Amino acid sequence: MALAVVIILLVIGSLLFHFLSPWWFTPVASNWSNIDSTVNITFWVTGVVFVLINLFLAYCVIRFRHTKERRAHYEPENKKLELWLIGITTIGVASMLAPGLFVWAKFVDVPADASVVEVLGRQWGWYFRYPGIDKQFGDTDVKHMSPANPFGLNPEDQAGQDDVLVYSSEMRLPVNQSVKILLRSTDVLHDFTVPQFRVKMDLVPGMVTYLWLTPTLTGEYEILCEELCGVAHYAMRSRVIVTEPDEFKSWLATQPTFAQTVTDGTGNAEQGGALYAVCAGCHGPEGKGNAAMNAPAIAGLDSWYVSAQLKNFKTGLRGTHQDDAYGKQMAQMAATLVNDAAIRDVAAHISTLAISPSEKTVSGDVDNGRSLYMTCASCHGKEGNGVWSIKAPRLNGLDDWYLVRQLHNFKNGLRGTHNSDAAGIQMARLAQILKSDQSINDVVAYIKTLK
């Protein structure tokens, strides 16, 4: 008896939850509102079945509970009733399947006038590529991939020369224009998802997959990876900004083409040496740093990392938080580098400086640090040498006091907060796994033991 009442209450409760709960679809921002319709149709059909079956179940439990006087009705089967039920079920199933297949046919059929964008997934971030004037993408191959060419474009392929490469974490799309999004992965499976767009698709290394949509609302939306891709899967996020077509065009014009990135090259260490004179004031002529001035050792850091950080400082992605006094200081210094070429040159110079071991200033439990570092090793490498493709810098050879400060900065929102600083945001999310100050000291103490 209690069971019947509870079942009735659960049915009512489920309906109330359905209609009253605040969690429902995000407002749709693409042409795929008819996907929402298929979901709603399915909700209605299954909802009716859910209510009917369970109320009938509750009725049976109340009406036919055991008494000694009564016997159950004996009826092995009832063909007519069963056939009716099969018939009704079939109609119900068809009423959900037909709209589903109808919409899927649209999803499979990309409009001929759709423009093309490529999304390139990697552990654990996103790059974007637009085809340029010739509306064609150049060939790519894993064997071409390097810090200077993370897309793996074939330098010989003419079609690739005008491809527009977006290194920042933001993808932009013009509103109300159909776009076919080609999906490619450099390493493992990923999945390109924007909840407001409704559609999603896996990125599979070794092949190119696709989806298409027409953004219908301007705004900023989060890009999520929804296929488990390793330790930092949950931190593999980015943004897509839907803008008016004119705005989109002017933004696209500011992004470098592949040919430009080749011409720019990786920077000239000799010219960088001259520019480094300014840096040497704090970081020392050999880049060994100066703890008294709060300037960390920078010798031997990879040039791709140094240029990225200098750009961040210069463009307000790092060193803007009011509590980040040393960061703000560095931002002012970085502003003295006149252009990107200067940044590349000085970064190239720094990468040639020899690493020298610094003093140990932080004490912590190395064993606990080793176990904590297992997560860090997924990006920074077992030896802490850094991995360019993950945008994870080298850690060994850095000052331990600097590492502690940066981990606190990441954890407390002083660094890695700007939407355009995807790598920083990612590190900020991962720094949260160090749930106490002691664990920060422990992991840094372990990093200090790495050679």
Next chain:
Amino acid sequence: MSMWTLVVALVSALVVWYLLARQLMAQPWLADGEVGYTPDIEAFASPAKKVALFFLLAVISSLFALFFTAYMMRMNPAHGDDWLSIPKPDILWLNTVLLLASSMSMQWAKNLVNHQSGKSPLPALIIAGVFAISFLVGQLLAWQQLYNIGNLQISNPALGFFYLLTGVHGLHILGGLYVWARATIRVFMGITTPSINLSVELCTVYWHYLLVIWLVLFGLLLTT
């Protein structure tokens, strides 16, 4: 995958049809109070081990069908375009003959047992076993020859599959040899019970079956 789907669909359709036609339409509540005959016991009037072997062969079929499907899917350019055909060692032809001879010797042993001629199946059994072992040695030599070629890349799926499929097939032969060894030792010790006759019979079925698998596998290797 579609081929395997088709196979499963056909097999299950046949099984279901067989059961449907015979039994599944029965309305069991009508035959109240009757013993009712248990038709499948008559239909499967064969020993339990034979039935179990039938199901084991179904499992092995599933295994190899899936391997073959994976093989063909991997060849398909949609799943990678790096298939490079590899040279097939000539010794495989000899091995095929050895396995065929082994299978025929097994059949000979089974005939001796079946006809109650009083002749011992021992020589036939031993010959069959020796042929089967030589087949395995031959397969190892084939591996050796491929290995000695030297410039083959293990990342080439054609080579990987060659080792994988011949290896899995070889393991099945080894499993058969275990049963064969048990039966042969018992025959050698002079035991002549019906259970030994059954062992010989089931070994024979298994031998023929692995021969068929090998022929399909060899065909697949030769044509790709």
Next chain:
Amino acid sequence: MAFVAIADRDHEQEHHDPHTFVSKYIWSQDHKVIAIQYGGTAVLVGLVALVLSGMMRLQLAFPDYFSFIRPNEYYQFVTMHGMIMVIYLLTALFLGGFGNYLIPLMCGARDMVFPYMNMLSFWAYLVSVIILMSSFFVPGGPTGAGWTLYPPGTILPGTPGSDMGILLMLLSLAVFIVAFTMGGLNYVTTVFQARCQGMTLMRMPLSIWGILTATVLGLLAFPALLVSAIMMIFDKTLGTSFFMPAVLSMGQALDHQGGSPILFQHLFWFFGHPEVYIVALPAFGIVSDLLSVHARKNIFGYRMMVWAIVGIGALSFVVWAHHMYVSGMNPYFGFFFATTTLIIAIPTAIKVYNWVLTLWQGNIRLNVPMLFSIGFIFTFVHGGLTGLFLGNVTVDLPLSDTYFVIGHFHMVMGVSPIMVLFGAIYHWLPKITGKMFNETLGKIHFWCTFLGTYAIYLPMHYLGILGVPRRYYAYGLSDFIPASAQSMNVGITIAALFVGVSQLLFIINIIWTLTKGKPAGSNPWEATTLEWLTPDTPPKHGNWGHNLPVVYRWAYAYSVPGAALDYITQTDPQKGGDIEEGDHGKH
């Protein structure tokens, strides 16, 4: 009696009574002891998986507190929880546990036809469990690739346990498959060969039909997992490129080229989908019997139920790619697999109707097994209906890889089968132990489990619709996930911990039964099927004493008009009722 001799023939050589403690309880060849060994091991390893899920929930609800749960550990817990629950608990308990216990007893056999192989099956299963558990103690820990083990990530650094952990997992699965095949061949052969006189296929209880069909599915589907496991071991250890395309790992291009991750997914789900039914079909069968016994009414539409089981089994081989709608496979496959998937809903719906119609005009005893069975109907209806969302290719697009999926498969493959498992354990415990369990404790256990699990999984569906992705270690700041969703996560975690802890009631009840339970008698539920008609309770080695039973009717002769009692056992030779009752079947 010649007939009996045929059925009994295979036991003559292998049927020895065990004498020592070791041969009776450890190296036992008795199907009942092996069933308990299987069941006990499965429940123990299931408790490990339950604890793992509790730790996952703690991290999701309180991301700032538990410093020992880091992303590595979290993903390892996710993976091990899933794999243990699906394979090492549910598959092993339904087939190794209940299959072993029920097949010989319900079919009227003395034991499995190959008792020695049956014993080997258990020991191989135990080895597979030990290998799996050992991966917790190797450098790098167990694999954290998710229970689907998708390459290439699974065997590349960046995924936890990508060295030793994954190899031990694959090895353990291979050993499990060998164990299952030895057991499965036994179950199938026993059903086909060792049924007693009069037990025609259509007189078998639906439990046997469910277990039989699930075993056949397992025998044909597990090879797909074996094939993918072997090929992945090759890729990992020998450097072949079956599944490995050219990739960049930790900034270095690897030697692999051209392999196909999607090929693995096809193989995996060709096993993985039938696996759902390997768990579901025995549950379907067993719950049908529980409902019939405790409603004092024959199962409604027995033939349709049998056909539905066989039909679902066959169809389950042609729906696998509905797990891969957004995997990047040829999108045209979506049409085919959405259609087959929704077709499979029809026989499944028939089963639900017939369960409810069994209760209709029944005479329902609301005891503990019945509570769990009716609870199953509720949870399965819920889980089955949400399956219609995910099976329909378009509807799946926004929902796949979100918490909707978690909610769905836990309702349909977690809660529902576990409701049946508990119902079945309470139902057969009086036969297995000879003693009656504590009814009150059992009822409290039911309410905690039933209401608690619904409180866990209902909200998850709505988080999924909102777009909250699954397999996230932490959500942090996000535009579209409101703070209320995080509060819901806390609520879900509290419910989950409550359900987890309340399972202690079950263990207490088992201990209570063994120590304080009153003797149950041989047929406490007044059931018709053979396992209740053994000369001894619990049944002794050989089950039937001197003579095998002879069956005169089907398993569902409840409330037959004109009969003295409201049940007629299968071995009762009387003509039940009158001619009229036969006519009912001819509507």
